[in-house]
Amino acid sequence: MTEKETEERSQERNFKNPLEQRQISFNSVLCIGLDPDYSKIPDSIMGKFPSYEMGSAILEFNKQIIDATNSLVCSYKPNMAFYEKSGLRVLKDTIDYIRKKDSLISVIADGKRADIGNTNIPYVETIFDYLDADAATINPYFGGEAIKPFLERKDKGIFVLCRTSNKGAEDVQDLIVKHLELGEVPLYQVVAYKAAYEWNANKNICLVVGATWPKQLAEVRKIVGPDMTILIPGLGKQGGKPEDMVLGYNSAKRGVIGSISREVIFAQPKSGESYMQAVRKEAMKWRDAINAYR
Numbered sequence: 321m322t323e324k325e326t327e328e329r330s331q332e333r334n335f336k337n338p339l340e341q342r343q344i345s346f347n348s349v350l351c352i353g354l355d356p357d358y359s360k361i362p363d364s365i366m367g368k369f370p371s372y373e374m375g376s377a378i379l380e381f382n383k384q385i386i387d388a389t390n391s392l393v394c395s396y397k398p399n400m401a402f403y404e405k406s407g408l409r410v411l412k413d414t415i416d417y418i419r420k421k422d423s424l425i426s427v428i429a430d431g432k433r434a435d436i437g438n439t440n441i442p443y444v445e446t447i448f449d450y451l452d453a454d455a456a457t458i459n460p461y462f463g464g465e466a467i468k469p470f471l472e473r474k475d476k477g478i479f480v481l482c483r484t485s486n487k488g489a490e491d492v493q494d495l496i497v498k499h500l501e502l503g504e505v506p507l508y509q510v511v512a513y514k515a516a517y518e519w520n521a522n523k524n525i526c527l528v529v530g531a532t533w534p535k536q537l538a539e540v541r542k543i544v545g546p547d548m549t550i551l552i553p554g555l556g557k558q559g560g561k562p563e564d565m566v567l568g569y570n571s572a573k574r575g576v577i578g579s580i581s582r583e584v585i586f587a588q589p590k591s592g593e594s595y596m597q598a599v600r601k602e603a604m605k606w607r608d609a610i611n612a613y614r
């Protein structure tokens with residue numbers, strides 16, 4: 321995209337406004353992770369496609385998930401790992417399908433990218449131009465310079481990994497480091513500080529903090545202030561609960577996106593229930609449970 325096209329595009333649509341509009345009008349901060357593990361796609365869909373048409377089965381599964389849940393979510397977050405084997409065309413078609421449902425539903429392409437300069441170019445172009453995603457997840461380990469090409473897309477949400485949901489997060493993210501303003505603090509707090517006060521010239525940074533670490537979530541909210549959106553994955557299968565998100569809310573009881581993948585998209589139907597009825601019921605349960613704490 322040329323600079324002029326990028327500027328026009330950013331006036332047309334930026335990440336934060338549609339997200340907030342959608343959260344308010346649908347009373348939902350729920351994001352569903354579209355992580356279509358091929359081995360778990362139900363037989364009712366697999367039976368329609370020969371095994372060499374893996375991509376078609378994934379697309380059909382995603383479409384049915386989107387049909388069943390779009391009225392319950394503010395965002396979808398496809399993790400790109402689940403599309404790399406079948407080809408990114410399936411993800412592009414999935415995103416197009418979401419757009420047709422409601423252009424206010426934001427799509428966060430979860431690729432945990434950022435690299436050296438020339439490698440960043442295809443990353444940025446693939447996520448934002450080819451896939452047309454609204455946001456991307458970014459790994460801060462290469463430093464501010466490496467995330468700049470993402471941040472320059474002013475209309476996009478750039479989700480910087482801050483304190484990840486996994487058990488091993490403490491290995492590196494909790495190492496104590498010295499920081500001029502913060503003193504001696506765990507590394508993840510320095511990432512939060514830099515994201516909020518050094519890297520955020522375009523006001524398009526958001527953070528990722530796992531639901532499995534509520535104390536750390538509270539620390540991050542304290543450091544970054546009320547305006548920054550925090551994506552909170554790790555709900556459901558990883559043990560995160562709706563109440564664990566509370567310390568991440570801002571004073572308007574928003575400022576967060578609660579993300580859940582397997583627990584919803586691979587819900588177990590009860591007898592007499594179709595697969596997608598079970599998926600919708602599970603998504604509704606999580607939306608309502610999260611709202612009960614807002």
Ligand code: OMP
Pocket residue numbers: 353355397399430457483484485486528529530553554555556557558579580581582583
């Ligand atoms: P479930 O555990 O099935 O809900 O999936 C979690 C999704 O969120 C996966 O796509 C993960 O890669 C992603 N995720 C985490 O689980 N933990 C993190 O700290 C960050 C992410 C992410 O960036 O979305």
